[in-house]
Amino acid sequence: MNATKNKPAEQVTPSGKGLFQSLQDFLASIKFSIILLSCIAFGSILGTVIKQGAGQDEYLSLYSEGTYRAITLLGLNDVYHSPWFIALLFLFAINLTLCTLRRFMPLFRGDKKVSVPEESAMMGTSMNFRTNANVDDTSISLILKGYRRVYSGVEGKVFQKGALSKYGVLLIHTSIMLILIGGFVGLVAGFKGFMILQKGDMKNTITIAGERPHEKPLGFALRCKEFQVSFYPNGAPKDYVSTVEVIEDDKTILEKQIRVNKPLSYKGIHIYQASYGSTPSFSFKIGNDRVTLKEKEAYRKDNIVLMPVRFEMNIHNFGPGVMVAYLDQGEPRTVWFLKNIERFNEKNIQGMPVRFVDVQENLYTGLSVSKDPGIWIVWAGFAFILYGLYINFFLYYRRIYIRNCAGGQIVAGVAMKNKEAFKQEFEDLRRKFDGISS
Amino acid sequence: MAFHHKILGIVTLLYLCLFLLHIIYFAVKKEKIITFIWILLYGTLGLHTVGLILRWIESYQHGIGHAPLSNFYESLVFYSWCISLILIAMKQKLKYPVITLCCTLISLFLMGYASISPAVDRNIQPLVPALQSNWLHIHVLTCFLAYASFAVSFVCGFLYMFTWKGIIPPRDTLDEINYRSVIVGFPMLSAGIFTGAVWAHYAWGSYWSWDPKETWSLITWIVYAVFLHARLVRGWKGKKIAVLSIIGFVSVIFTYFGVNFILSGLHSYAT
Numbered sequence: 001m002n003a004t005k006n007k008p009a010e011q012v013t014p015s016g017k018g019l020f021q022s023l024q025d026f027l028a029s030i031k032f033s034i035i036l037l038s039c040i041a042f043g044s045i046l047g048t049v050i051k052q053g054a055g056q057d058e059y060l061s062l063y064s065e066g067t068y069r070a071i072t073l074l075g076l077n078d079v080y081h082s083p084w085f086i087a088l089l090f091l092f093a094i095n096l097t098l099c100t101l102r103r104f105m106p107l108f109r110g111d112k113k114v115s116v117p118e119e120s121a122m123m124g125t126s127m128n129f130r131t132n133a134n135v136d137d138t139s140i141s142l143i144l145k146g147y148r149r150v151y152s153g154v155e156g157k158v159f160q161k162g163a164l165s166k167y168g169v170l171l172i173h174t175s176i177m178l179i180l181i182g183g184f185v186g187l188v189a190g191f192k193g194f195m196i197l198q199k200g201d202m203k204n205t206i207t208i209a210g211e212r213p214h215e216k217p218l219g220f221a222l223r224c225k226e227f228q229v230s231f232y233p234n235g236a237p238k239d240y241v242s243t244v245e246v247i248e249d250d251k252t253i254l255e256k257q258i259r260v261n262k263p264l265s266y267k268g269i270h271i272y273q274a275s276y277g278s279t280p281s282f283s284f285k286i287g288n289d290r291v292t293l294k295e296k297e298a299y300r301k302d303n304i305v306l307m308p309v310r311f312e313m314n315i316h317n318f319g320p321g322v323m324v325a326y327l328d329q330g331e332p333r334t335v336w337f338l339k340n341i342e343r344f345n346e347k348n349i350q351g352m353p354v355r356f357v358d359v360q361e362n363l364y365t366g367l368s369v370s371k372d373p374g375i376w377i378v379w380a381g382f383a384f385i386l387y388g389l390y391i392n393f394f395l396y397y398r399r400i401y402i403r404n405c406a407g408g409q410i411v412a413g414v415a416m417k418n419k420e421a422f423k424q425e426f427e428d429l430r431r432k433f434d435g436i437s438s
Numbered sequence: 439m440a441f442h443h444k445i446l447g448i449v450t451l452l453y454l455c456l457f458l459l460h461i462i463y464f465a466v467k468k469e470k471i472i473t474f475i476w477i478l479l480y481g482t483l484g485l486h487t488v489g490l491i492l493r494w495i496e497s498y499q500h501g502i503g504h505a506p507l508s509n510f511y512e513s514l515v516f517y518s519w520c521i522s523l524i525l526i527a528m529k530q531k532l533k534y535p536v537i538t539l540c541c542t543l544i545s546l547f548l549m550g551y552a553s554i555s556p557a558v559d560r561n562i563q564p565l566v567p568a569l570q571s572n573w574l575h576i577h578v579l580t581c582f583l584a585y586a587s588f589a590v591s592f593v594c595g596f597l598y599m600f601t602w603k604g605i606i607p608p609r610d611t612l613d614e615i616n617y618r619s620v621i622v623g624f625p626m627l628s629a630g631i632f633t634g635a636v637w638a639h640y641a642w643g644s645y646w647s648w649d650p651k652e653t654w655s656l657i658t659w660i661v662y663a664v665f666l667h668a669r670l671v672r673g674w675k676g677k678k679i680a681v682l683s684i685i686g687f688v689s690v691i692f693t694y695f696g697v698n699f700i701l702s703g704l705h706s707y708a709t
Contacts, residue, residue, distance in 0.1 A: 030671050034664055041657045048650040048701055080648045183646070192644060232502065232564040239567055260567035261641045272643040273567075368643040378645060382632040389625040 028098035036092045043088065047079035093180050100173040107166065116156035116403050119410060127423065128412035129430045135409060143432045144400060156403035161396075165417075168392025171384055178381035185374030191216065192370040194274065197224035198362050202247065206369045218369070220248040222271065225255070227365040229276055240276050242365040258367070268371055275366035280311050282322050285355040292360075304350050309334065311359070318344075320359050326350075398422060400429070409433075442492035443553075443560065446515060449489055450553055452482040453518070453546040460539040464605060472535055479538070483522040490519060493562065502564040507578040510698070511560050514552035516578065517694075518545035520586035524622070528590065531615050534607035540593040573637035581630035581655075587623030588662070588683075588690045591616050595683030598676070613675055616683050624662050631655050650701040654693040661686040 026032055050071065051058065059068045059077065075082025122128055141149075144159050151158035193206035193216060204221035208214055226243035239259060246253045246266050256264045263272040281294045286304065293299055298307040306326035315321040319340035326333055326349050337356035338344040346355040396418050403410045411433060415422035456478055463471040493506040506512040525532065525541055532538055552558055594616035597606050606612075634652070635645040646652060665682045668674040674682075 030667060034667070037660045037664055041660045044648075044653045044657055047648060048653050048697075052648070234564065236564055236566060238564065239570075261571040263640060263643070270643060272641075274643065370643045372644070375639065375645070379636070382635070386625065386629055386632065389628060393621040393625065 024098070027095055028102050029095075030099065033092070033095050033099060036088060036095055040085075040088050040092065043079055043085050046076060050076050050079070052080075053078055089180065093177065096173055096176060100170060104170050107170075114151040114158050116151065116153065116158060116401055117412075119403060119405055122401060122403055122410050122412040125412045125414065127414075127426045128410060129433070130405075130410055131408040131433050133408055133436075134404065135433055135436050139436050140402065143429060143436075147398075147400060154404070156401065156409070158399065158401055160399040162391075163397055164391050165395040165397045168388050168390075168395070171388030172392060175381045175385035175388055178384065179378050182374035182377030182379075182381060185377060186372040187374075190370065190372040190374065192368070195222065195271075195367045195369055196364050197222065197227075197242070197244075197367065198279075198364045199224055199227050201364075218269070220246055220253070220266065222367070223247055224365055227276070227363055229363065240273055240365070242273055242367065244271065244367075268373065270370055270372075272368040272370070273365065274368035276363060277366065278361040278363050280359050281362055282308050282311075282359050283357040285353075285357055287352050290357070294362075304352055306349060306354070322356060322359065324354075324356075396422070398425075440493075440496060442489050442496055445485060445489035445492060446549070447553060449482060449486045450546065450549040452478065452485065453542050453549055456482065456542040457539065457546055460535055460542070463535055475535065475538065476529065479522060479525065479542075483519070483526060486515075486519050486522060490515065497562045500562055502562065504565045504569075505575055505578075506562075507574060508565055508569055509559065509563055511552050511558045513578070513582070513694075514548045514558070517582050517585060518548040518552075520582040521545050521548075521589055524583065524586040524590055524619070528615075528619065528622075531618055534611065536597060536605055536607065537590070537593055537615065540597070541590060544589055544593075568641050571637060571641060573633055573640070577630060577633040577637055580626050580633055584623045584626035584630055585690055585694060587619045587626060588687050590619040591623065591683045592687035592690075594619070595680035595687070598680035609676060613679060616679060617669060620662055620665055620683065620686075624659075624666060627655070627659055627662065631659060651693065651697045654689065654697050658686065658689040658693050661689050 051062070054077065056068075059071065063071065071077055075084065079085055116122075135143075140157070140159075147159035147161045149157060150160050191208060193208040195203055195206045197203060200223075202221050202223040204219075205215040205217050208216050223245040224242055225245055227241070229240045230238045232238045242258045243255065244258055244264060245255045246264075254266070258264050258271060258273045260273045263270045265271075279294060281292050283290065283292050284299075286299065286301070286306075289301070291299055293308050295308055295311060298305065304326070306324050308322045309325045310323040312321050315336070315338060318338050321336050321338045321344075323334055323336050326335070328350065335347055336344065337347070339356055339359060346353060348354070397416045399414045401410075401412045401414075403412075411429070413422065413426045413429070456475060459471060459475050459478065463475070490506050493512070494503075497503050497506070507516055521541055521544060525538055553560070594612045598609060598612045598616070600606055607615075631652075634655070638647065638652075639645040661682070665679065665686060668682060669679055
């Protein structure tokens, strides 16, 4: 529809043009947009083909050392956050802005006065006809259903519809900018981490993953009151629910069940049910004490120091076993306890009988915690873009000019898009006008 | 075999009938056959809808009620349903039976693959927690309507490469239908990506996580954005546009099938 408007930007730089001007032209050209979009698409493909964010060992098992070095050097192990990919997006934002400004400046600056063209000009358009008598205003407004009168004078009138469609592209492009800005805001001012809680646990920090994982204070604490998983008969998970309390200044602010698809929001921070798992804990009878230890949790009493270090559900079909490290007169040693075998579930350590009584699975809930202040900008971008696409593709800008002349009227029509359909509509108009004036 | 499987089996046969009717039309060139083809297409779509609804109802009888949009089998059946729907929606534009021929052939292939392939599990499966959301319906519907429109666009682009007088429509017409189907598909794809993003925000905690499916849908979106700009701004027509619509559909196929089978990610519900 606008084949000519953007042409000057791509012409070979005339000798009079400065370098700056030609650079600006290139940055605002549709050719540059297509190059950039192709590069972004290509980069994205690389990101789906090469495994992202894996550890060094994993890459070395897939690629040679030289390839691995190239991958890390080019940031291909994290394409979407690599400097060159972000630079591409940034250039695209510049290109989009310039492109849009160039195209729409005339729309706002241009002479907006509507007038009825001269008789000769109207006869020169591809769609026009003459009527034999004057058709009065009420009949015209009946015939031109859906049209709005934008000009009325002694010499004639102008009607139009779908004028909004002229702004479709502007709205779409602005919305894309909004989405990019929203994404950027989220990147700068947001965060995403996770928190693992067992039933009864309380935490006020989350773990931010990355090259250097670290803890981040949340400003409030979460306590897991209850966690339940249910399964379908075929073994697939059906539902996982964490009952979580939000605790701030030692006061319980609210309590909510978090499920997949039903996050908890508090102070702009969203808490999602992301995963679950279980860790074993082991019951021992040491002397007359009964103690429960988790993996890598040390027990110290008198001269006894011991710690469960490894757990296997089934050792050589003998059932669950746990490997315990202990100090024997200052010397570190390990021993396997097998729960179900009489001979192997008890041992004297430093003269004290230690008996492996039981193993329990403790469910934990994996919560994903994130904050994204840019989210509403992105949502607005989505809504506007869809509206923009609708008005751009499904509303058609049409104008009808009616000029009073000797012995009747001249009617001419102009359409920007979907001209075939307009031709039919215009033929209908002609018939209706003829029906009234004859 | 459940009752809805029988209905969908008949639907597959009807697509085969539609295909054969087209062939008969080209042999005898009677306009009446065209009218009958359209009537049969309406009927097939109706029965197809009945089949989907029966599967939906049956899932409730299993106690795991959900719309039949959740696994690979259901998506194949739904894809061919969407293609028929788009054909009927674009009926005014599709006066050339070769286009409906190619589209019903795609539907036939999808239905046949869904009901025959040993790699496809045809049972009703329960929904994993991530899929238990109302966003499922609107997300899948918009995405597959987009895929279906792009299938029509691909058919036009593909036919553009050949000339066969009396059978393949004039090139300008193909070009026009190609463009028309893309302007239906592109907003639908956008809506599909956006509903997916909003859903991802509620289910996974971030609206965009560069999951392979998301990334490939973006790549597809870019290809069709380039298509529209090339045509509307640069005035591309004809062969170049046809090639772009073919590239676009290759990208659609990769987004739909390729990602599930070749790449793994959050969207791996397919198998």
